[in-house]
Amino acid sequence: MNLIAVPHGLPNTTRHLYLDNNLLLTIPSDSFIGLPLLFKLDLSHNRLVHLEPGAFRDQTDSLSSLDLSFNLLETLDPEAFGELRAQTNLSHNPWLCDCHLQLAMPQLLLDPSSLAEVVCNASEPEELGAQEETSMEDEGPITKLNVSTSKDEEEILRAHGYQHINADLNDGTGKNRVFIWYKKECGNRPVTRIQFSFNDGMKSVLADAWYELVNRDLNRGAGGDYIFLWYFCGSTEHDIPIVDLKVSKDAKEEPALLQDGWERLGCDLNRKAGGNFIYLWVKREKPSYICEITASVDFSCDRYLFEQGYTRVDEDTNRGAGGKHVFLWYRRSTDKSKALTALNVSTSPQEQAKLQASGFKMVCVDLSEGAGGKYVYTWYKKEGCESQIQAMVLLINPDAWKEYQKAGINFVEKNLNEDNKGWKMYITYK
Known part of the structure; x- marks a missing residue:
């Protein structure tokens, strides 16, 4: 008709x-x-x-x-x-x-x-x-986060419309069940960054930077560090909404998640509690790339870096080595043309000269500052025909080192605690 x-x-x-x-x-x-x-x-x-x-x-x-x-x-x-x-x-x-x-x-x-x-x-x-x-049921950004450390708290959060990630963060310790919960609410600002704190210096700076604290210890009852989750609903060009969360408990799971576009956050959620290495992963609304990296010593610059849209890799590169608290940071962009293309590490003046001659630029912070041993610096490159970097991971779990290499993920074979007694750790990137 x-x-x-x-x-x-x-x-x-x-x-x-x-x-x-x-x-x-x-x-x-x-x-x-x-x-x-x-x-x-x-x-x-x-x-x-x-x-x-x-x-x-x-x-x-x-x-x-x-x-x-x-x-x-x-x-x-x-x-x-x-x-x-x-x-x-x-x-x-x-x-x-x-x-x-x-x-x-x-x-x-x-x-x-x-x-x-x-x-x-x-x-x-x-x-x-x-x-x-x-x-449709999976569409939309996450707008709130929470944590339960008891069955009563689980029932309360469920009654208030939260959904949980079905992974006990105290797995392997035999202690309290701990779950991360999230909510997606139409009209509320999306969560764009998630951080963790495991000492008072980290907590103080996150509070000053207006991050929202979930005031429940992720290691409750298991010993180890007091770990708290913080989240931020940002609006800078570097804030890309988070739409999904996963938890990994086995090093063999990690490479596949990274290759599927997931971003691993830096803190082991069983830190110093024994049990499995457990990490939180986020999926963002749009593909994004690492456009800048830096590093900080202790916490004097942290608030400024948070305000500039950086994410801190929540693992101290001096872990177990003494010295100062040193952290790596990165900033994301959806603009592919701004992406870094390669990362590297130097542990000697000769390596510094070689990387500089190859077009790399140095992050001028010694990752082992105050711990003795060799000077360790991170390097990055933006030029060249290499693939754009979408994720950077700091590996401290020995089981993960070979898993990432077997998966063909870029693995920088330089221990960040070279020549001191700290934890062996390596940078990988995709």
Whole structure:
């Protein structure tokens, strides 16, 4: 029929209305007023881009089946449906998972046969023509984090709408169950950075930098360091929303996660408690790259670095060696042209000269400052035909060293605690 508008003057006895395979672009308010017996409405295979508020007014009691499949709908206004209770088919539309859609979806009774087909296109694809599809339930950034250290706390967080990562952070210690929880709330600012503290100096600086503290010890009951989780909802160009979390407990898991675009955070969540090496991993909303690295001694520069959008690798490169607290830092960007292309480490003047001649630039902080032994410096390069760096990992678990190398991940074979008694640790990057 090639209709471009919903027809007027339909009989008030109409029970089945088939307006499929037409040229409808929008459904105006009150389009189906005066049809008290309407049971089935088929609007599929049109060109619908918008449903106005009140589009299905007066159909709360009668309408049982609504088909909106095979249209051009990207989002939904919750007010278009009111209290409609009809089974609704939304499949085969180019959905963008914005706040309007997230608010509308819980109101609708989706047709079971089409539920699995409803997918969302990324609202801001990295490149035109390359659209990422994810299930609606996984879409959207994380907006809050929390931690439980008892069954009572688990029940409270669950009652407040939190979901947990099903991985006990005290695994292998035989002590309290500890879980990380998260929430995704439409309209709230997304979490963009997560840090951990395991000494008072780290805690003080994170508080000064306006990070949110989750005041529960991740090592509760297991001994070891007091470890606390902190998170930040930033808005700089270096703050890319976090959309998913994972926990790894085995070195064999790590290379695959890194190659799949996950970013490993630096702190062993069983630090000094024995048991497994446990790490938190984050997945970001968009692909991003490491565009700058630096290092700090003790905590005098930490607040400034946090304010400039840096993430601290929460492991002291002087661990076990004495000396000062030294940490590596990195800053991310979605701009591929700003990415670093290679990392390296020097432990002698000869290596410094060689790296400089090869176009590397030095981070002018000795990673073993105050610990004795050799001077250890990190180097980076931005030029060249190497791949852009998406992740940097500091490895202290001996089981992980070979796993990363076997997976073909760049492994800098220079121990950061060369010639002192500190923990052996190596930098890898992808």
